[in-house]
Amino acid sequence: MASGKFLVPDPSDYEAIAREERRLQALRELEILDTPESESFDRITRMASRLFRTPISAISLTDRDRQWFKSHVGTQGREIIRGGAPCAEVTRSGEVVAIPDLLQDSRFSQCYLAESGIRFYAGAPLTTRDGYVLGAMCVLDTEARSITTEEVSALQDLAAFVMAQIELQRDVGRVEPSSGLPNRYQLAEDLTNLERKAPGEWRVAVLIDLADLRQMNETVSVLGSTYIDTLVKASTSTIQSTLGGKAGLYQVGITSFFLLINESDGNSWSDVIGSLRKQLLAPIVCDGVPVAVEAAYGISPFCVGSSPPHDVLRTVLSAARDAREADIEYAVYSPDSDEANRRRFTVLTNIRKAVEQGGREFNLVYQPRIDLHSGVCTGAEALLRWTHPTLGSVPPGEFIPLVEQTALARPITQWVLANALGQLATWRRAGLDTHASINISARNLEEEDFVLSLQQALQRSTVSPAAIELEFTESALIRHRSRAVERLEQIRSLGVALAIDDFGTGYSSFSYLQKLPATTVKLDRSFMPELAKSQKDQTLVRSMISMAHDLGYRVVAEGVETAEVYTFLKECGCDEVQGYFISRPLPVPAFEAFLRQGRDRDVSSMLTLLQKSAS
Numbered sequence: 001m002a003s004g005k006f007l008v009p010d011p012s013d014y015e016a017i018a019r020e021e022r023r024l025q026a027l028r029e030l031e032i033l034d035t036p037e038s039e040s041f042d043r044i045t046r047m048a049s050r051l052f053r054t055p056i057s058a059i060s061l062t063d064r065d066r067q068w069f070k071s072h073v074g075t076q077g078r079e080i081i082r083g084g085a086p087c088a089e090v091t092r093s094g095e096v097v098a099i100p101d102l103l104q105d106s107r108f109s110q111c112y113l114a115e116s117g118i119r120f121y122a123g124a125p126l127t128t129r130d131g132y133v134l135g136a137m138c139v140l141d142t143e144a145r146s147i148t149t150e151e152v153s154a155l156q157d158l159a160a161f162v163m164a165q166i167e168l169q170r171d172v173g174r175v176e177p178s179s180g181l182p183n184r185y186q187l188a189e190d191l192t193n194l195e196r197k198a199p200g201e202w203r204v205a206v207l208i209d210l211a212d213l214r215q216m217n218e219t220v221s222v223l224g225s226t227y228i229d230t231l232v233k234a235s236t237s238t239i240q241s242t243l244g245g246k247a248g249l250y251q252v253g254i255t256s257f258f259l260l261i262n263e264s265d266g267n268s269w270s271d272v273i274g275s276l277r278k279q280l281l282a283p284i285v286c287d288g289v290p291v292a293v294e295a296a297y298g299i300s301p302f303c304v305g306s307s308p309p310h311d312v313l314r315t316v317l318s319a320a321r322d323a324r325e326a327d328i329e330y331a332v333y334s335p336d337s338d339e340a341n342r343r344r345f346t347v348l349t350n351i352r353k354a355v356e357q358g359g360r361e362f363n364l365v366y367q368p369r370i371d372l373h374s375g376v377c378t379g380a381e382a383l384l385r386w387t388h389p390t391l392g393s394v395p396p397g398e399f400i401p402l403v404e405q406t407a408l409a410r411p412i413t414q415w416v417l418a419n420a421l422g423q424l425a426t427w428r429r430a431g432l433d434t435h436a437s438i439n440i441s442a443r444n445l446e447e448e449d450f451v452l453s454l455q456q457a458l459q460r461s462t463v464s465p466a467a468i469e470l471e472f473t474e475s476a477l478i479r480h481r482s483r484a485v486e487r488l489e490q491i492r493s494l495g496v497a498l499a500i501d502d503f504g505t506g507y508s509s510f511s512y513l514q515k516l517p518a519t520t521v522k523l524d525r526s527f528m529p530e531l532a533k534s535q536k537d538q539t540l541v542r543s544m545i546s547m548a549h550d551l552g553y554r555v556v557a558e559g560v561e562t563a564e565v566y567t568f569l570k571e572c573g574c575d576e577v578q579g580y581f582i583s584r585p586l587p588v589p590a591f592e593a594f595l596r597q598g599r600d601r602d603v604s605s606m607l608t609l610l611q612k613s614a615s
Contacts, residue, residue, distance in 0.1 A: 023091075024064060026132040029185075030170055033061060033068055040165055041071035044137075048158050049073045052122075052139045052151065059162050060123070061135040062091040074140075084111035090123040090136040096152055097136075098122040101144035119144040122151070124159035129167070130192070137162050176251040178229055179236040184252040184313065190260075191309035199305040204269040205316040206259040207252070207298040208276065210235055212324050215294060216255060223286050230286045231255060235293065242279045247272060252313065256320075273297050273330060296323040297330035314341075348402050350388055355408055359415045362386055364423065365585035368594055369437070369556065369578045372570045377595055379435030381471075381578060382420040383585050384412070409443035414453065421461035421468070423588065428463070432595055437469040437499060445472070451490040458494065465495035469520065473501045477516060485515060492517040499556070504544060514551050521548045525559025528579070532564035542572045549573065 027033065041059055048057040056074035060067045067087045068079045082088045086108055090097045099105050099121045102114040113121065120143065123136035137159035174186040182190075194203075210231060211219070219227050232255060239257060243249060246267045248260035261269050277297075283290035298320025302312050315333045318341050323331035354361045366380035386394045403409055420436050427434055444450050458465055470491060477484045477500065488498055499520035504527060523544060531537050541557075548555050557569050560579030569577055583594060 023132045023134075026128055026130065027061065027063070027134050030128075030134070030166060031173070032070060032166060032169070033063060035070070037071060041162065042073075044158060044161055044165070045071045045073045048137065048139050048155075051154060051158075054120070054139045054141045056118070056140040056142075058138055058140075059126070059135070060085075060087040060138055061126075062088055062133075067135065080112050084108065086111070086113065086121045087123055087136040087138055090125050090138070091133045094125050094127065094133045096122070096124045096156065098147045098152065100146050104144075113140070117142050122147050122155055124152075124155040126159050126163055126166070128163070134163075134166075178232045179251045181236060181249055181251040181257070183250060184258075187250045187252060187258060187260075187313065188309040190248065191312060195305040201304045202263070203302060203304060204261040204263060205300045205302060205312050206247075206261060206269055206273065207300075207316040207320040208239070208257040208259070208280075209253075209296045209298070209320045209324060210255040210257075210280075210293055212294070212296070219291060223289060223291070227286045227291065228254060231284050231291075231293070234284045235280065238279050238282075239276060242275050243272070256317075258313065258316070269299055269301075273299070277329060295329070296320055298323055298333065299330060300333035344402060347391070347394060347399050348406065348408075350391060351386065351394075351399055351403065351412075352408060354386065354388070355411050355415075359412075359419075361388055362412075362415060362419075363587075364416065364419055365587055366436070366591040367578050367585040368583045368591065369576045370582050371576055372574055377434070378576065379437065379469075380591060381437040381439075381585075382416065382423075383439075384416055385585075404441045404443060407443075409441040410447060413441055413444050414457075417454065417457050418461075421457055421463045424463045424467055425461050427592070428467075430592075432592065434595060435467050435469065437471055439471045439501065442473065445484060445487050451487065451494070454491065454496070455494055458496075466497070469497040469499050471499045471501040471522065474503055485517070488517050500553075503548075504540075518553065520554045520556055522556045522558055523574075525579070528557065528559040528561065528565055531568060532562060538568065541569075545569075545572050545574050 045057045045059060049055065054074075056072075058072040058075065059070040061070055062082060064082070066079045066082050067085045069075065069077075072078065084107075086097055086099060086102075089107070099108060101119050102108045102111065102121060103119060108114055108121075118140050120141035121138065122140075123138035125136060126134040128134060137155060139155065170185075174182055174189075176183045216228070232251070235255075235257070236251070239249060243259070246261070246265070250258040250260075252258045259272065261267055261272055263269065277295070280293050280295050283292050285291075298316045298318070300312065300316040300319050302315070307315075319331045319333040321341070322334060323329065363385050364382050365385055366382055368377045368380050370376070371378045384396060384400070386396075386399060388394055403412055416438060420438050424434070424436055447453075458468075472484075472488075477488075492498060497520065498516075498518040499522055500516070500518050501522050502524045503521040504524050521544075523541065527537055527541050531541060545555050554575045555573075556576040556578065557565075557574050558578055560566055560569065560577040561581045563581065566577060566581055586594060
């Protein structure tokens with residue numbers, strides 16, 4: 001590792017550094033950097049050149065390490081370095097900077113502009129409503145000259161015109177077209193302004209979630225996307241008439257509204273929500289079809305100035321989510337629930353970084369599967385594990401459901417496939433002939449090139465397609481039924497086996513599942529804990545095994561943890577089992593040892609080995 005010294009800012013500069021970061025954030029939130037040239041700004045720079053009789057003028061924005069020109073007259077490029085630029089001094093000081101002759105000013109005599117032949121510079125600050133200086137409205141000349149007081153005033157007026165144009169463009173993006181209401185960006189600014197006007201006062205944030213995602217998707221699939229527009233417009237009208245100006249109203253999501261209530265005005269949040277609930281019960285008529293609104297409400301009281309605006313919105317979203325998940329009309333913000341949401345966000349953020357770093361924090365473990373007829377270990381289920389440097393070992397039950405809701409499902413599945421196939425190839429070369437079962441996300445079924453990428457992965461690994469089995473959950477196959485059969489048939493055409501995972505917990509429709517080109521069903525682990533003593537569970541499991549065999553499936557039982565369950569499943573004709581009674585998921589060296597120990601043993605010997613493993 002290379003050695004060196006770090007430059008540590010003087011403590012007195014910490015506030016300046018923090019303010020500069022806030023200024024840069026304000027600049028980026030305006031979304032004006034690196035945008036195309038605009039006639040509305042070009043008119044101002046042309047006016048400046050004519051007014052000051054200078055060959056060069058520019059609207060210069062101070063980025064982290066550059067001066068970028070939103071508009072310019074008399075220059076070739078659109079940016080110069082920030083270091084030593086007079087516009088950077090305007091940004092730092094927040095005042096008009098006028099330099100009659102750059103070559104005579106020790107601060108700028110060797111700057112880029114002076115070296116390019118510029119002698120005169122004058123710039124006025126472009127200041128936001130919040131007091132952040134974005135850059136400068138500047139005029140430049142190749143000849144040294146002075147500037148009058150009247151000209152300074154005129155330059156400040158031009159800078160004000162520029163800011164008015166910037167603010168106008170920003171405001172255009174602050175209103176939701178579907179409702180005509182201010183959006184979350186305007187909400188953030190209003191909450192920031194409220195911190196200056198009413199610090200320490202209490203307000204109540206309310207979020208109205210008109211429809212959960214599943215309900216909205218199902219309704220749109222029947223009525224079309226016009227349903228959303230109809231829902232938003234009708235609900236906006238209802239909410240506005242019900243509030244009567246008693247609360248600030250914003251649209252912060254596709255079908256989500258935010259209320260800002262000041263209870264000191266005599267408007268309690270409970271009364272406001274009570275009125276809204278009554279009015280929003282009326283069905284919304286879309287194309288002649290009445291559709292019920294199933295709104296959920298989140299409530300979060302907050303002290304003005306104690307939390308940043310994004311935290312206010314996050315907490316009320318958390319409360320609304322709690323209400324939706326608990327199937328109740330409203331919920332008040334809970335710190336415990338919010339902590340869980342923070343944890344989910346942290347996990348999702350960090351696993352995204354782990355993917356971007358090539359999966360160095362990931363590894364696979366292998367849980368053996370035992371053939372009940374021979375007692376031999378025929379293969380294993382490859383299971384993903386994630387060890388984060390600070391979070392530690394993150395349980396798969398925590399991060400995998402989050403991954404399956406995002407686009408991360410694709411790269412993570414690709415990582416698992418590549419590494420499982422690579423391990424199989426290594427085992428084959430070492431003389432260990434085994435198979436691996438690999439879990440596939442429901443999102444992978446949506447990938448148009450999934451089968452092609454699978455085929456290419458098999459070719460790169462030189463592993464026989466018959467050596468792997470892909471597991472899909474029953475619910476994923478049902479949810480994607482329109483494309484599931486086609487996708488699975490394409491996979492089977494490669495010679496890859498297919499398993500229906502978690503069978504028996506969802507739809508369990510043999511009439512549908514028999515149409516799928518699967519080879520195996522895996523009985524869900526939820527049946528196993530009471531199987532040794534529950535007659536109902538025994539009857540159900542025995543029936544599922546028999547029916548699956550009649551339809552040509554091989555049956556695997558997951559979650560086998562006792563000898564009694566192992567014996568019962570064997571007597572029922574179940575084909576394979578896996579679970580803690582046999583072995584926990586094992587790292588590669590331990591699985592190799594297990595595999596070698598279990599080879600060529602008879603059934604009774606294997607059962608003895610399994611019992612020792614369990615203890």
